[in-house]
Amino acid sequence: MQVEISLKDVPALVGTELGVSDWITVDQTMIDAFADATLDHQFIHTDPERAAKESPFGGTIAHGFLTLSLLSAMNYAALPKIREQTMGLNYGFDKIRFGSPVKVGKRVRGRFTLSEARYRGAAMLMTTYDVVVEIEDEKKPAVSASWITIVQFDPKDRPETD
Template sequence: MTTTVPYTEVPSLVGRDLGWSDWLEVTQDRVNVFADAVDDHQWIHVDAERARAESPFGGPIAHGFLSLSLTTKFWTELLEVDGVTTKVNYGLDKVRFISPVQVGARVRMNAVIAEVAEIRGGYQLTVDQTIEIEGGTKPAVAARGLYRFYA
């Protein structure tokens, strides 16, 4: 469910748990397209037969950076700020790839606003993001993202 706030209320978001995004299945096609985009065709990601036979994960897994890149999609499902002219993914302070995401698994993200700082022309949000794997015991990714909103 999307939290929608006007730009003027962004500072009040500190500590707000935005809840969970929708589930997304990580398909082999998505993994292959990502591999093409970043030129990383390691067999553990793109060779399903070999990954089933030789990998410790029992099949192909998504690239860690593919799992991380999904934060952009999930983030837009969780927060909408009305009255902004520009939204910027400013970067990351910390990232950990905790558990591999097997092809065919479903993932979703939780986001908690840790900090809001006023910057020239806008606000910077520091967001604790956790991507979980359906049925998993540990998260796939834990990341602290930085996002900027300009009015």
């Protein structure tokens, strides 16, 4: 069950790990669908036999951008819902690192630590999360990133700030 918090509570949570997502299995069907969507059919992603023979990975691996894109699903599963939020937007990333490949069949999950929260204008809260995408049973993460999002809300719901 997803936790719900108030907009006024968010700034006090800076520095706190706010959630860890459920595990997501990255299978060949997912990798192939991503390859089709992005037109990236490099053999290390889409040809299990060739990848087993010619790559150092022993089989196919997920695209780094596929792993990164799973942050959206992980976010919804792990982070508290902000009661006053009317919409959420991706703003961008300050830093992304692909630390370790995700081999086909592996499970990944995201850890989200709120590193910054500041109001912008009358109806936006900009949040920055330090995110790590872990690979089950591996020490090195698949992805580490600083992810910036915007929480949109009705201006009448903006809390008083000091």
